[in-house]
Amino acid sequence: MKTAAYRSNRRAEESSICRLPDQGTVLRPGRKRGRLLYAIVVAIALMCATGPAAECRASWNLSLDADARGRVASGSEPDATLNLFGASLRKTFADAKGDRLVLFALFESEEGFDESRDESLHEIYAQYKGPMGAWNITLGRFGLPWGLLPNFSASRLLYDMPHDRVLGMDVDSGIKLSGVQGIFDYGLSYTRGYGPRNTVDAGSHGIATGRIGITPGETEELSLGLSGALGRSINAHGADHDEPDHGDPDHRRRDDDRALQRAVVGLDSTLYLGRWLIRSEVSGGQVDKRGMRAFFAGADYALRSNLDLNLAVNLSRVDSETMNEWFAGLTCRLPWFILRGEYRYVGYGDARNQITIQLYRFFSYTW
Secondary structure, rough: OOOOOHHHHHHHHHOOOOOOOOOOOOOOOHHHHHHHHHHHHHHHHHHHHHHOOOOOOEEEEEEEEEEEEEEEEEOOOEEEEEEEEEEEEEEEEEOEOOOOOOOEEEEEOOOOOOOOOOEEEEEEEEEOOOOHOOEEEEEEEEEEOOOOOOOOOOOOOOOOHHHHHHHOOOOOEEEEEEEEEOOOOEEEEEEEEOOOOOOOHHHOOOEEEEEEOOOOOOOOOEEEEEEEEEEEEEEOOOOOOOOOOOOOOOOOEEOOOEEEEEEEEEEEEEEEEEEEEEEEEEHHHHHEOEEEEEEEEEEEEEEEEEEEEEEEEEEEEEEOOEEEEEEEEEEEEEEOEEEEEEEEEEEOOOOEEEEEEEEEEEEEEEE
């Protein structure tokens, strides 16, 4: 059995990897509400930056990461691409009692650097922190308080999670209240419902999302969460391409900005069990007045200090449309990059069997 220190080190390794959403969409400039949101964030930054130096200490963090992949799938030719490049900048203001204000921006460029790439200012927010983390107010574009998302994302991994089908996105623009009270943590947000998009018809969207979690015991080996969401949001964050339908029941075109009514609930859990780290999330409710069910489970087993076995399953069903994906792979942490290999079975479409190799590099500098 591994010690609490071992679990703490595993958490540190996970937090050092940029946990960013999977799909970026084209940033559409000129939208008044989007401009106002960013103007508010910039104004807060300027007010704090010009405050008395004696009362506030500031630090910066710059993070860069790149994800290159090679893929072989049944029924198609092998391909290789720079799947994603990400850059984030964080400025933290602190006083004698700890951090007070965090300013954060994340830029992503997907599918290389040619004319077909997708670029997005994926997150940009200001977060004001209350005493001892009891309450925090976040304004801008941020990760939603739902399920595993507050502490984990598969965006840089080789498997997927079902949040596009459950919520339509995993980041959105609005306001969020969150914090920690003893063994409980909570998050509640009201957002526009467009994910990382800036769309004119914002009046037809808007979704409230919340989660409450509990981490009992001193070792923090188990955490549980209950989530809920009600409102209208985009059809799917993954609607970012214009190709014909390729057999994916969740396939949507880039211009499909329909608002879907959502009323969903979810349960999530994270368990450290010796060499195992097991995460799961189950969701259910109604999407566009149709029944929706989704399930995700992921397990990592530490074979060695720098080598993990990875297993995952991603299942969802909306009315009669079913999606199922199964994953098995290895992660090797080398001195200069992370090497991952995965076999994926997809239960829909033509490319049922897929093998992917990933080279991932993360860099972070604080001053």
